[in-house]
Amino acid sequence: MRRMKLVMVGNGMAGVRTLEELLKLAPDLYDITVFGAETAPNYNRILLSPVLAGEQKFAQIILNDRAWYETRGISLHLGTAVTNIDRRARQVRAADGTVAPYDRLLFATGSIPIRLPIPGAELPGVLAYRDIADTEAMIAAAATHRHAVVIGGGLLGLEAANGLKARGMEVTVVHLAPWLMERQLDATAAGLLQTALEQRGLRFILGRETRELVRGGKKSGGRVAAVRLDDGSELPAELVVMAVGIRPNDALARESGLFCERGIVVNDTMMSYDPRIYAVGECVAHRGVAYGLVAPLFEQAKVCANHLAEFGIARYLGSTPSTKLKVTGIDVFSAGEFMGDSQTDDIVLLDKKGGVYKKLVLKDGKLVGAVLVGDTVDSSWYFQLLKDGKPVSEYRERLMFGQSGLGNTGHQGKNRAAELPDDFEVCGCNGVCKGTIVKTIKDRGLFTLEEVRQHTKASSSCGSCTGLVEQILASVVGGAYQPVLNSVKPMCRCTDYAHEDVRRAIRENRLMSIPEAMRFLEWRTPNGCASCRPALNYYLVCAWPHEYHDDAQSRFINERAHANIQKDGSFSVVPRIHGGVTTPAQLRRIAEVAEKYAVPTVKITGGQRIDLLGVKKDDLPKVWADLDMPSGFAYGKSIRTVKTCVGSEWCRFGVQDSTRLGIELEHALDRMWAPHKVKLAVSGCPRNCAEATIKDVGVVGVDSGWEIYVAGNGGIKAEVAQFLAKVKTGQEVLEFTGAFLQLYREEARYLDRSVHWVQRVGLDYVKGRVVEDAASRQALFGRLQEALRDQPDPWAEQVRTDSAEFRAIQLDSCQAEGNRDERMAENLPS
């Protein structure tokens, strides 16, 4: 079959990203030809700012070098602008006379910086700030001249000014509006920003218009020498940078008769009015909007590639852009309707001296805008809330304190990336410092959190430093960084479906095994990966109790071996001790086993039971047999412990028998698999010695009954449990708890702790299903009981079946055996 011809005009960020996405989907569909007016290969335009500031070399910001095109068989014409498009003949003509026919044409011509139509605008020394040629000209000017004026105090203008200052020039920014970045910041935020920049030596003239650029004398060779403002004053300037805005570069498209407004008009598939012609990037007008930041353009690229690949399923629905300034050491974020008006409800925090300003704009109980200066660690959380449009009134009073309002652990409580030195350890789990993260982002051209995790390991373990890492990423790539929307995130790279889609498909189509689910949902990989297989296995366990045949090979080793793997490859054994109550006989047995198998460490855990650490895998079944106690599931995404306090049986304050209720709960929930681990606690009075308020379900005895709290967490990020309901009897506690946990089991995503799930769906929803609707509660509890009915204890099961999982093959013995076996010996290959 003849391959179709794809011609791309414009070799910039959006266009090449489209090709990358296309080649992933359909590597062989097209013969591709690319024309780029610039002589440089595709580079990371947003990092021109650090190049200007001298923090990076141009070579470091190249995204796709010539070899990239060569190995993919793409014919590349650099320094060659396309000058004409003949849509009837379906071919393009370039400035050097090259003619290229096409079946599909892709416009990715970016935009053109606006030049003020004032006298002197054409003088030498007057530049825009758009490409590497401009940047090099600015660097050259900085080496030989002293005064620079930047016209325009927007994102680009400030980054230019900062870079020129770093190169030793005296820089003044002239800005027409009464404050800087007026399209992204309010007056207060801009004021703080201005102060911070002034402290670095930049000067600002606000509310003034530039009238004329004045030519220098003979000695200057006719170069610009000064800037004259509308009040008649003059500023010396041997370099003038105009950063007053951009407009979509759609001239060529217009000439070829394509319908354009402010940009080439495309539909939701990125197709122009000519079905053979697609367009992406800044040259495009989608639903009347032309975007000027990378993140939305990359979304367009993905959709466009999907259609070019003839998959035909993606749609681009527009983006909510957010803004971040890339001036090293200054954190600024803004998104949405940040100004606020008489209709909105604004929450403001201002610390002038500390340089911190936060403004959250709410409308109808939802977050619609945010501005952050100084401390932007929660920007992605706010941005997510803003895009999701979910009600936030429930935690309105906590909103300002961010997602980390309650003590994340592991990075010394720091939450401002800007003030951290390069050797500051950001990720406590993997020992990754700030400097390493910044360097890797720059050197490797990373854009997403996922990529940073892969390349540096930062934030890839416990995740408590995610906010900081995101902030660092944002400070390097600016607005190009956009957090991934949770609601549409695919399960993993093996599929495009989100967790919810997969769960629904399994239920509705009675998918009964992992291979069946993968076939039905058209998994991209033959047998998934280490991230989707355990999730699928759990979804099947939950959907088809008693019917589904558990797939041990899709479980993480801990669950496969029913014990926690340790760093030396040995395992730990934690038997169940219901409610933390044991007996001398039990303790004696544990002690004997520990001695018999020379267990190196015996430890009381934080979950009120005993851990035998350092058991060899081969010994596990024997240890279990000798212990003759049920598994404590300390290794599972499952019920862990029910902590209790002494309660009314002994304690002088106790008003309820918490120990007994805890034991009953632990029996009732025994062997329950869940999306993540589940911990409970029961306290006998509000003194709460069992710490019930940081558990997935916490029960607190009061004189008249029990209070039930849910969705607490005491781990990486402490979360106080929220009040669910108050009930009279222990039986009711069982039913409410069971119903809550079954809802969590049925609806949460794999690896969501209960708190993450409740934060997403809202406590009101949970109350609706568990508290207010008795029939729903009973049905949920019924399904849980049915699922847990007759579940065998995994240790007893292993002792009974003696599966090979736990036995290593001893080379010597099997050789000996082999020698005895004539038939096998004959078959020995040479």
Next chain:
Amino acid sequence: MSEWLKICPLEDIPRLGARVVRTAQGDVAVFRNAEDELFALADQCPHRGGPLSQGIVFDRRVSCALHGLTLNLDSGAAQAPDDGCAKKYRVRLDKGVVFLNLGA
């Protein structure tokens, strides 16, 4: 030492799983994937020595049980962007029996 040592019948290694073979040169992990292809690597992750035999097998790869490094079973090399490599051994299937060669 370049002889083929008989290990076990194929069924003794779970599909998408592994068995550990104790040898004089240390533990060797023998993997079996969904297509019944066999691979053998030293049972030591290049990251921090985790037992690769305990990982999750998919495609022609294994994800280490301790910190999730992914290794190519073909070569023992870690998947980019990580680096490191586990020693690889030859392994073959003959009439339903698995043989391992500990030689170079």
